[in-house]
Amino acid sequence: MSGAPKGFSGFERILLLHGALVLLTAGALQLPGGPPWIFTAPANLLLLLTLPSLVLAPLEFRRRRLLSATLQLASAAVGMGFFLAPALEELSGSADFTSSPAPIRSESDGFRIVTFNTGVGLASGERITQFIQEVEPDVVVLVEVSERLARELDSLLPEPFSQRIFHPDGIDGKAVLSRFPVRSSELLRLEDGRPALRVTLELEGEPLELLAVHLSPSIGIVDRGAAAGRDLDQWSATLDSAGRTIMAGDFNTTERSPSHARLVAQGFTDSFAEVGTGLGTTFPIFGRYFGLPIGRFMRIDYVWHGAALRAARAWVGPDLGSDHLPVIVDLVSAKAQ
DSSP, X not given: OTTSOTTOOHHHHHHHXXXXXXXHHHHHTTSTTOOOGGGHHHHHTHHHHHTTHHHHHHHHHHTTOHHHHHHHHHHHHHHHHHHHHHHHHHHTTTTOXXXXXXXXXXXXXXXXXXXXXXXXTTSOHHHHHHHHHHHOOSEEEEESOOHHHHHHHHHHSOTTOOEEEEEOOGGGXXXXXXXXXXXXXXXXXXXXXXOEEEEEEEETTEEEEEEEEEOOGGGXXXXXXXXXXXXXXXXXXXXXXXXXXXXEEEOSSOTTSHHHHHHHHHXXXXXXXXXXXXXXXXXXXXXXXXXXXXXXXXXXXXXXXXXXXXXXXXXEOOOOSSSSOOEEEEEEETTOO
């Protein structure tokens, strides 16, 4: 720090670096193709990074530290610009369905899909089954499925979900529950070590490709520099982004990450970004992630779809006991307008 201007206190230098980091990250988010992977962590944590500036900016102005005060004010403005409008929308209640809308039941019109990280033992099979009966989805993707949860669900699930694929393995565990016939399923394990579950369903006599994923948290830190990021690139490359394809699960990175930008560039659509309202935050539930007193501020659970489909509705579901909330999406044929 020998090159820092003379007269700046240590704390002021920290504030200058903090403000510069926020502004550089905000600028990187505007780059074509998304930010470079080195900005993954600050981009994913941008909301937390900007929150202190709401207090620090007026304090620095009061102390007449104009440069750090201006940078902190700019940092606060970034946070408000990115989050204030959707936060107000969510607080107004427009982002929530107080009662679940009627599902799209006709296959020619579309179907409902749910993705949910069960939190390895936090969400019970009884509560998940009750939720499924309330929401009436056609396809359910579960991650962090334990052997106990798999046994509970297999005994409790209603009859329409006759198609049940379980690969219970704790954090790596996955399940796909479907009303539609299953043509094939395959557990894919690449570099990261966390497997993805690829399932081909039959809808209207044609295949519907589904990839259930749960990426490691490393993708939220260094993205493409992490094995999880490279795995996602390889998995998505095997899917037809122009077809009837779905990727669902816990991606452990936010909509501001390079991986999100790459999936968009490949032609996939983030269903919640397409039609969801509010912030859509799904993680973490206060006190449930390693007991940390941190409330929901990240949207890391997704349903992506190919161009042959479009999202009609997307929303975040209720608290089921996990450290994540479920995501519910109604998908229809892109031809149905």
